[in-house]
Amino acid sequence: MASAVYFCDDKGKPLLSRRYKDDVPLSAIDKFSTLLTDLEDESAVIPPCINHNGIEYLFIQHNDLYVVALATSLTVNIAEVFAFLHKLMGVLGEYLKTVEEESIRDNFVIIYELMDEMMDYGIPQITEPRMLKKYITQKSFKLEKAHKKKRNAARPPSELNNSVSWRAEGIKYKKNEAFLDIVESINMLITQKGQVLRSEIIGAVKIKSRLSGMPDLKLGINDRGIFTKYLEGNNIGVNIPDPQEHGSGVAESSITNDGKKRKTNIELEDLKFHQCVRLSKFENEKIITFIPPDGEFDLMNYRLTTSIKPLIWCDVSIQVHSKSRIEIRCRAKAQIKKKSVAANVQILIPVPDDADTPSFKYSHGSIKYVPEQSAILWKIKSFPGGKEYAMFAEMGLPSMDSYEEPKVKRPVQVKFEIPYFTTSGIQVRYLKINEPKLQYKSYPWVRYITQSGDDYTIRVN
Template sequence: MASSIYFCDSKGKSLLSRDYKGDIPTSAIEKFPFLLVEAEEDQANATPIIQFNGINYLYIQHDNLYLLALTKSNNNVAQIFLFLHKIINVLTDYFKELEEESIRDNFVIIYELLDEMMDFGYPQITEIKMLKEYITQKSYQLERRSKKNQALGPPSAITNAVSWRSEGIMYTKNEAFLDVVESVNMLINPQGKVLRSEILGKIKVKSHLSGMPDLRLGLNDKIINAENNKGVEMEDVKFHQCVRLSKFENEKIITFIPPDGEFELMSYRLATSLKPLIFVDCKIEKHDKSRVVINTRIKAQIKKKSTANNVEILIPIPEDADTPKFKYSHGSVKWLPEKSLVVWKLKQFQGGKEYSMYAELGLPSVTIEDPQFQLKRPIQAKFQIPYFTTSGIQVRYLKINEPKLQYQSYPWVRYITQSGDDYTIRLK
């Protein structure tokens, strides 16, 4: 696969490299800055693959760095790019910020990680949890656990089909926890009409199971049979590497041997028409060089038996507003001058309920014609609704089988719907 891996700065000059095959001369990297300039100039035909003198340059960009793979023979290009992105994920997890300085400060541990992640140009261990069991970092120095004291380690064979899980894991109480978390993004006009909506879903797993358990997860027909017009169509579905994709494609059943601890089993997106879960009706009266009056009404448009928790309504105000006065029926209201916001908080908001809030703020200098007064920022709503999914997805069963140990297991399932990063209501 890859003959060598290079980390380069923003100009394409090498910072650190690892040669796996020795079939490409080190002078080849000296051509990369010039090839990069030519590629940037030829925007019409620019690709992340450059061929020069029989050598393939495959690269990705991360902030001010280029991560580059060199190869001579024909290869699985998608696999090489996937590996480069995996390197970015691993190093970001180790160093928090991956940039030129962190590359220079941590070159020892990077070499160790590159040696564990690839052997003679072929990917080996790429699972972060497995790497952290074998390689640890402290004050920019590498520490290796001694084999005598190492409770868990990489599989005996690096090419093990279950490379994401160690052997010999034992728990006194075997449990598995599933969280189905759906984040709702929505754009609502002042009249309450939804202009855009989507659901970003994740199924998260926390596995405290002994041995090498085999799990079978069954979901309801709401999602799985969408192609037969019996449900909602999933888009951008992504699975953890532990999931047997052929089993899912053929039988619509999710089977897997889980990594130990927490991981994201699956993510998906649903572009579907929704009604507002939390609707905000906000009227703003503007008085020239005097004051601004805000009348806000919120309604929980969810089932009466459901409750939204930790609700926050963020209302934008002019930058120089001052001397706030508030009246409200429930919750608490705060003025955040550094963010030019009024924030209305409710710990619990039961379905079907409706509350109101009145705010008056002084405007010592701003006129109605001033751009500050033309509030273009939308209102943002934040909330969490437990025991509820917007899409209707449900876990029908989670079967756990460990053929050698044959223990009893206790699966737990929790559902949460929450506001996404873009749940907004336009002002009039």
């Protein structure tokens, strides 16, 4: 585990430190700036792990800071250390808003207190901002510590000593509700001819909990074989439904009559649960059980690399006439089931930087020229599945030389939302809520959303 955590400036010089163990010498951090400089000279890409004289330097960069954890090679759990460093920066962001060199120098006391509570002898302890804020505050904590004889000094809340450190006791609501959203973001890279070069699904199961007491929730999901590979290590059988049931177009794995498993083109890249989930229950029974934090949180995140067809497809053609006029045609099609409707579709079509005097013709939606982005923005508020719309734009090229050919190297960017639909086919079978003491009536709500990710693009040429 971590022996010490340091905050360093952008040159690698230490600003603040907290040592948890004595197995790393005090002078070890002095080598960090030199090691950093050597790596910058050798390569443009700096690895996040450096080994020097049996000491591991594990660091992340945040604004003008390096946050460095030191550990010996024999005791370090690299994944756990990096998870802690990112969590530490998240907690500091809750307290300091902006985490940079100046804010670190101005808040030594509160940072020391947080680091003492978040890690003990190099092992992460309390990392939930909601719990930490109950007894570590920037304004009052210094005053409470200054009065040494004060008898009624604030003490850590009792729930920190319980197994459920992420939820306080005594929470009450007049109406007990739990809102569950399954949100899938699609990233794709598509050629002009429609060939998919890269596609991935980034999914999140988001929950907003407004439940009294200490409720125990049980979530059953129909994962369509997504987590099969994750569970195979325990030899768990998985029932996989018909892939065409929800029209996802994703090929799934299945079990043949002779017991042999067919190949699947779904590959689970990342699967991350909130700490409230009982992992053993999920691995053994494929049931997600948990006591939720109060408010909003991500219960589960996953990423799938799989071959899927474009949900919103655009065929864009650009023609130049007489070296002074450019014509742009775009044909957009919603390649989803007819019962589904894509909402808030935005198609950003790049044009040459010096294009002007636009004129448009279009069959649906609205269209405008966005000169600051050198692009045409076509908005379609509602795009039913199976429908096809077209637009035509003509623009002038006043600075065009007779020997030049206008080149548009940027891709077309597409944004959209499709409610009540998941590309992977994940479905909620049930969401059961049980509070053993209060036994109240609860209302679970489930919603599905598929949307474009940060990188849903179509090449023009």
